[in-house]
Amino acid sequence: MSESDQALRGGPPALFGRHGGRGRGRSLLWHLSVIVVVLVVVYPVIWMIGTSFKPATEIVTSNRPWPLHGTLKNFSAGWDANPGVTFGHFFMNSLVISVLAVAGTLLSCSLAAYAFARLSFPGRSALFAVMVVTILLPYHVLIVPQYAIFKTFGWINTDLPVVVPKFLATEAFFIFLMVQFMRGIPKEIDDAARVDGCGPYRTFLWVLLPLTRPALITSAIFAFIWTWNDFFTQLVYFNNTDKFTVPIGLSLFVDQTGMTSYGPMMAMSILALLPVFLFFLAFQRLLVDGATSSGLKG
Amino acid sequence: MSSTARLDPPVPTSAAPKRTHHRTTPIKGLADRTAGYVFLLPWFAGLAIFTVGPLVYSLYLSFTDYNLLQPPHWVGLANFREMFAHDPRFYHAVKVTLIYVVVVTPVKLALALAVAVLLNRRRRGVGLYRSLFYLPSLLGTSVAVALVWRSMFGQGGAVSNGLGSLGLPRTDFINSTTWSLPAIILLACWQFGAPMVIFLAGLKQIPSELYDAVSVDGAGTWGRFRHVTLPLLSPVLFFNVLLETINSFQAFTPAFVISNGSGGPADSTLFYTLYLYQRGFTDFRFGYASAMAWTLLATVAVLTALMFRASRAWVFYTDGGSR
Numbered sequence: 317m318s319e320s321d322q323a324l325r326g327g328p329p330a331l332f333g334r335h336g337g338r339g340r341g342r343s344l345l346w347h348l349s350v351i352v353v354v355l356v357v358v359y360p361v362i363w364m365i366g367t368s369f370k371p372a373t374e375i376v377t378s379n380r381p382w383p384l385h386g387t388l389k390n391f392s393a394g395w396d397a398n399p400g401v402t403f404g405h406f407f408m409n410s411l412v413i414s415v416l417a418v419a420g421t422l423l424s425c426s427l428a429a430y431a432f433a434r435l436s437f438p439g440r441s442a443l444f445a446v447m448v449v450t451i452l453l454p455y456h457v458l459i460v461p462q463y464a465i466f467k468t469f470g471w472i473n474t475d476l477p478v479v480v481p482k483f484l485a486t487e488a489f490f491i492f493l494m495v496q497f498m499r500g501i502p503k504e505i506d507d508a509a510r511v512d513g514c515g516p517y518r519t520f521l522w523v524l525l526p527l528t529r530p531a532l533i534t535s536a537i538f539a540f541i542w543t544w545n546d547f548f549t550q551l552v553y554f555n556n557t558d559k560f561t562v563p564i565g566l567s568l569f570v571d572q573t574g575m576t577s578y579g580p581m582m583a584m585s586i587l588a589l590l591p592v593f594l595f596f597l598a599f600q601r602l603l604v605d606g607a608t609s610s611g612l613k614g
Numbered sequence: 615m616s617s618t619a620r621l622d623p624p625v626p627t628s629a630a631p632k633r634t635h636h637r638t639t640p641i642k643g644l645a646d647r648t649a650g651y652v653f654l655l656p657w658f659a660g661l662a663i664f665t666v667g668p669l670v671y672s673l674y675l676s677f678t679d680y681n682l683l684q685p686p687h688w689v690g691l692a693n694f695r696e697m698f699a700h701d702p703r704f705y706h707a708v709k710v711t712l713i714y715v716v717v718v719t720p721v722k723l724a725l726a727l728a729v730a731v732l733l734n735r736r737r738r739g740v741g742l743y744r745s746l747f748y749l750p751s752l753l754g755t756s757v758a759v760a761l762v763w764r765s766m767f768g769q770g771g772a773v774s775n776g777l778g779s780l781g782l783p784r785t786d787f788i789n790s791t792t793w794s795l796p797a798i799i800l801l802a803c804w805q806f807g808a809p810m811v812i813f814l815a816g817l818k819q820i821p822s823e824l825y826d827a828v829s830v831d832g833a834g835t836w837g838r839f840r841h842v843t844l845p846l847l848s849p850v851l852f853f854n855v856l857l858e859t860i861n862s863f864q865a866f867t868p869a870f871v872i873s874n875g876s877g878g879p880a881d882s883t884l885f886y887t888l889y890l891y892q893r894g895f896t897d898f899r900f901g902y903a904s905a906m907a908w909t910l911l912a913t914v915a916v917l918t919a920l921m922f923r924a925s926r927a928w929v930f931y932t933d934g935g936s937r
Contacts, residue, residue: 346735353747357750357804358749367765432654450665452860452914453665454907456887456891456907457910460903461904465668483660484660484663485660516649547757548867563757564757566758566761567871570874571874578765585757585762596745596749600748601745604811607812608812608814
């Protein structure tokens with residue numbers, strides 16, 4: 317994690333341009349051009365926030381991204397958009413499966429990561445290769461048979477199809493992320509623990525796990541966001557309004573055509589992304605470094 | 615990413631104990647070796663129950679007629695025959711997906727590389743900019759962002775109004791058979807931040823002396839990029855190409871949300887995964903959906919193998935510095 321940190325400070329000089337007398341002007345030009353690109357990229361988010369505070373008439377008539385007469389009506393309208401059930405219910409459902417997914421992922425993936433990173437046993441390389449392949453396996457290939465299996469278990473419209481696999485390390489991406497991190501921890505620490513009489517179990521629990529904390533935090537946040545944002549699995553397994561989650565609740569807005577629903581729709585979209593924004597603000601460096609070191613999608 | 619584990623030096627365990635009070639050593643060594651499997655137990659279980667098992671079961675289902683209510687009924691190759699010979703929507707889904715993959719992968723990666731090169735310098739604010747560019751990758755697969763796209767590019771949305779105020783024709787991109795797919799492609803390219811941070815990390819690894827050396831040889835900006843950056847970045851580039859290609863085949867949420875599950879208008883956004891979903895979960899033809907799933911898997915597997923083969927010609931590995 318910290319290697320890219322160091323690289324940022326002590327990295328190679330600018331690819332284009334030199335350090336010299338004209339540095340300040342060049343620097344200004346550089347900042348300006350980067351900021352222009354940032355604005356283009358962030359515009360949809362700005363638009364989403366602006367629209368959520370706009371009264372319906374303004375959404376249709378005005379091109380301004382921010383509202384002239386701000387209103388909170390969209391939030392109350394969106395919250396109660398579905399008869400008989402509020403978005404609060406969807407948020408609770410999403411929160412429960414996301415928290416359970418985090419717990420399951422941390423538990424099962426750290427165990428597997430420790431085995432791959434630190435223990436030697438026959439077949440380790442082959443199993444590691446299998447694990448990497450499962451990261452790349454398209455999930456859509458598994459959905460039909462998994463659905464059939466869960467149906468025979470009677471698990472449809474429960475949290476179990478989403479949560480149980482997480483406790484069995486099916487998100488192999490996180491194993492990979494933790495293995496990468498654990499390999500950076502000096503082996504001497506394990507040896508010292510061994511000399512002090514720790515077996516592999518106690519070494520894992522009391523020595524390696526605490527040292528892996530940054531990777532665990534990164535994994536926890538990604539696991540939360542992925543489950544929170546995941547639509548496909550939840551669409552397949554939750555078909556009862558009572559079990560609907562935030563992504564499904566949001567998708568119901570599409571049925572209401574016409575621009576009048578834009579405001580409430582964007583208001584609920586903002587709320588849906590709020591946890592993601594907050595995690596981003598609090599842990600941006602950790603998230604970006606995590607995405608860098610393990611080199612996978614966000 | 616090297617795909618195999620580097621074996622650590624084996625722990626000396628089996629040195630035959632000469633003295634009696636060392637008798638615990640071999641037992642401990644055995645515990646060490648079995649410990650690996652114990653730690654892997656949850657993963658093993660998950661692999662068997664949720665990955666390998668379903669994979670095999672789905673292969674079987676692809677040769678059957680199955681609606682979840684009656685037991686699967688063996689039909690041989692009928693699903694595949696129907697798919698390849700009698701299903702125009704299947705071909706349409708393949709076409710839409712291929713266009714998407716072929717456009718998104720290079721455009722997104724070109725954007726990612728360009729911005730990474732722009733950010734690769736020691737200046738204040740680089741960390742913040744890097745995070746801001748990464749943000750869309752964190753949001754991009756959500757339903758919320760798909761809804762933003764639907765409203766921005768739909769009738770009366772910001773993009774249409776913007777075109778109108780520029781004197782151009784107002785366009786409802788979402789309900790246009792020409793423009794709906796490009797709108798979704800744009801959404802994917804918007805998430806260039808994830809490959810960008812990987813490029814950026816790769817760029818940091820390139821020793822600056824190399825740039826000095828080619829500058830002495832008279833190379834300009836382009837020359838330095840062409841002869842230093844590109845070859846030294848090729849492992850990272852390959853990694854990103856591979857990952858983005860595989861990911862692009864699996865796009866689902868934006869197409870589903872933007873077309874309200876239909877893949878419309880007129881199947882113009884009928885992605886492969888979306889059609890698979892419809893076949894399985896709206897038409898209840900799980901055998902057919904399984905046949906589609908295995909066709910996708912085989913395609914992605916062959917493509918991955920081909921890309922690895924082709925990479926030998928253009929990916930340049932330096933000693934130890936490829937990650």
